[in-house]
Amino acid sequence: MGIGMWLRACYPPVRAGGGYDGRMPIPTPAIPAAVVPEPVPAARSRRAKRLVNRPLVPIEVTLTGFAAGGKAVGHAADGRVVFVEYALPGERVIAEITDDRPSFIEATAVLVLEAAEDRVAPPCGYFGKCGGCQLQHVAYPKQLELKTGVVRDQLHRIGRFSEEEVHALVRPMIGMDDPWGYRNHNRFTVRRDGEVGFMQRGTHRFMRIDECLIAHPRVNEVLEAAQDRTMQARQLTVRVGVNTGDEMVQPRLQFRPGRPNQEKRGARVTSGQTHYTEALNGVTYRISGPAFFQVNTVQAERLVAAVVERVLAVKAGVVVDAYAGVGTFAAQLAHFVKHVVTIEESAAAGVDAEMNLKPYDNVTRIVGKVEDTLPGMTPSPDVVVIDPPRSGLFPGVVEAIVASEARRVVYVSCDPATLARDLRLFADGGFAITEVQPIDMFPHTQHIECITTLDRR
């Protein structure tokens, strides 16, 4: 008997109470299994391997907070903090321990005893199994509120900014009108027999996927066309130009004899392209296979517009676009400022950027690492846009910006923890945070993007 079944046997299901607004139909008397996903069997979970020889102890937890990683927070009877996935603040749940440390516990909710008002039925049958989404059980407006709270919390705890400061500085997260079908880029695993899917959460085990609800409809069409038919590929990458209708499907697909790329299911797929195009705010970009591009086109348009607005709000002559990718920001800034310098280490993105920035003769492209090329740059930038990977900035990059004559920094971050760490360095170096604007690039997931504006004091 699996732990989930065992728990349900030990703890008879209780009808959710506590102000439940009826948006999620909870049949009487059982809470449907879909409300809380089945836990991944502990012995197969990489993180839980340490626990294989220990008995798994289910615990009852009352959740009072929400933390980075999309986990609700409560306390165990011995006072240790418990991080519970698939739960919500205000809930009482039975959770299966997946990691038992001296100072904290990690656990997965397996039964909801008291549901929060904002709990909804996750619409995806793979929720909790594929691991791509962590928050489908939360009503979308609440997701935005919780993620905004995580930004405030990280700035306070890691960045050591006061609670009053972070409340004043961090704006409510900008959400999507329709938070489904937004991902323009998915990478699937393909089995020898042609089955296409993802890896099961926390394991190396394959799981077939027939539809991903956060993927763009065209990604799902390509998935459907490739499902069970693909030969000699171990991975399938689908990238879609939502505003151009263009696409890149890699690798070049071969279909099994007798199972052609069928029209029957509606999708004709050409594959093996080396690049595709996408447009943001009317500007078209060429993007090649290895190059990064924002995965949410709708929100990327808002993100780029917000960055451009923040740069142009000060009189900027020279703007550095650091971690520039294919020139996403630079191509929309170059028209308005005297000189743009892009810095990007990826040669593939550099080739794209060269083409994307061709219309402008006021752009200098540097192919190299920001930490090597930004220090001592002349002439000094007036404004620096930085959009680093999740790891954030090398301390030398902050030092270089502090030592320059830059008056404003626009910091686009996809990790509030490293953002908070770097903002403290900027603050100690003489910059003040003007505002932090979270924007939801990844609805239903724990991921958080922020645009922070800093000005020299």
Ligand SMILES: C[S@@+](CC[C@H](N)C(=O)[O-])C[C@H]1O[C@@H](n2cnc3c(N)ncnc32)[C@H](O)[C@@H]1O
């Ligand atoms: C989050 S992406 C942002 C790209 C671009 N700003 C956009 O919005 O499309 C980060 C980019 O930084 C590049 N990168 C990562 N580390 C770097 C480094 N140390 N120096 C220069 N570029 C780097 C990556 O290749 C990637 O293109």
